[in-house]
Amino acid sequence: MLERVRDWLQERRQKLDLFDETLVARQDNPLYLMGPMLYYFWLVTVVTGVILMLWYEPTTTGAYTSIERIQNDIGRLALTFLGRPVTLGGLTRGLHKYGADALITITFLRIYRMYFLAEYKKPGELSWMLAFLGLILGMVSGITGYLLIWNQRAFWAAKVVLTVPVYFDELPLIGPLKFGSMIAFLFLGGPAVGQATITRFYALHFGISLVLLILVEVFFQRTRRKRINMSLFPLALFMVMLVVISIILPAESGRRADPTKTPLPILSDWYFLALYQYVKYTPPLWAGLGPGLLIGFGLIVPFLDRSKGRRPLERPFFTVVGALAVIYFLAFTALILFNIAVIERDPFLIMNITLVVLALGLFWELQYRRRRRQAAAAGISPPARAPAHG
Template structure:
């Protein structure tokens, strides 16, 4: 058994591709620049984050003022903070688009399962890092957004077996550092935000050292364009400050960064049990999809069920985000509609999958089989 596991990892390690560095000859296709954009934006976030640490004060009394000082008084502080914010947005967008590219083109199939799993895990870590970094501003929006996300962990207590251990509440308490958001929360989020970046930076450097691959295969023109995008965006749309956090005043609606808005709407729609279980199931599906998809083809038409699931996930993300942004959801009606649509979509995907497999079997059965080779003539007995 262990020999098979080692062989599995050896084969996947040889084909490991974290930043599309093996697609250097396909830079004319923007889809194969996404991995390099991930690496570029991440380096921009790390460098700008280190600079921000020079002036940032991780206390509930000084965090907001230190960010305000960086934004208004420190030379080019607005640019450093803008690069950090919009670089993080670019990072998550690039990871998400690369995930969808690999998903719909079947690039997660053998022998690229490990590359897919690392990429999907990096999206989860990037979102966690984004959430923890968001709170460091210590403004109203970040304060209450973090509170909503941590409430999702408490919903795990609704599970039949896990609930008895109060596992969800323990997770929330560990992040909060106490019964409510305060200095303990800020300290923990600051440590997590820095720790994720540090560990990923070390792991990435080890990867490049052992594989001896080039870090950047982007053309100079592409690098200049990406840098200009961050600078211009930071200048035209300065990173907002918002109001200082006030635990006694709840803003309505409670909104987080754009990549968490769909989750917020999902939590509104679902009972506590599924509010806590749903995100975990989604992450599990994403990590295990290379092993769930046993089809031989890579094109979307050759994997109908998984294509339907991918399209459904994208549509739900966009629709849920729009619903909470414009506050147009009808909580009493929408959950039933969403449930029916989800069930109907999955049934359609399953039917299409079964029909495709049936056609494949019929085509294989109707295909002419090669004629058997004639047996070699035996030598006559002397």
């Protein structure tokens, strides 16, 4: 058994793609520039984050003030935009914020590409699992960094996110162990969001990137692969775009955190908004179970999809599941952003629509497989499949 696992890992490691580095031949297609872009924006985020650490104060009393000082006072330039002074500190913070947004966006798009093109199939299982874990860790790093601003929006967003693990206590079997409460306490450091929380989030925000960067560099040193398979021009163009956006739309600080005043609606960074709406819709049991099932499905989907095809229409059920995930992500984000959800009505409609669509997807899958079997029995060759990953 152990030998089979070792052989499996050895075979997948040879085709392992952290940033699409084995897919250089496909990079005339913009879809396969996502890997190098991911690494590039990650480096921008890490470097600017280290610079910001020089002036940031990770305390409940000093965090917001230090952010304001970085934004408005550090490295003043002889330049204004719409009456606002442009500072090197503000530019660095803008590069960090928008670089992180670009990082998460590219990670999402790359996950969707890998899913809909079935790049998770042999021998891409390990690449998919690491990419999916990278998305989860990126989102965790994002929410930990978000709290460090210590403004109203960040404070209450973190409070909502940290209630999600507690819902795991509603699950049978593991619920009595209070596993969810222990996770929440591990992040909170106490009964409520406070100094211990900001200390933990500060350490996690930096630690996640540091550990991942070390592991990635060890991988590249061993494989001797090129990290960024892109020319200098697009890299310079991306940097110019980040700088321009940072000047035109400087990173906001908002209002200082006030635990006594709850903002409505409670909003976080864009990639958590759908989760917030989901939590509002569901009872405590499903509020904890749903995200866990989604993460579990994402990690094991290479082993669930046993179809031989790679095109979306050759695996109808999984295509429908992926399309539903995209639609719900966008719809839930819009619902909470515009505060137009009807809590009493929407969950029932969403559940029924989901069940009907999944049933249709399953029926489509069964019909497709039946036609394939009939074609094989009649001696009709199926259309050529897309080339395997790598």
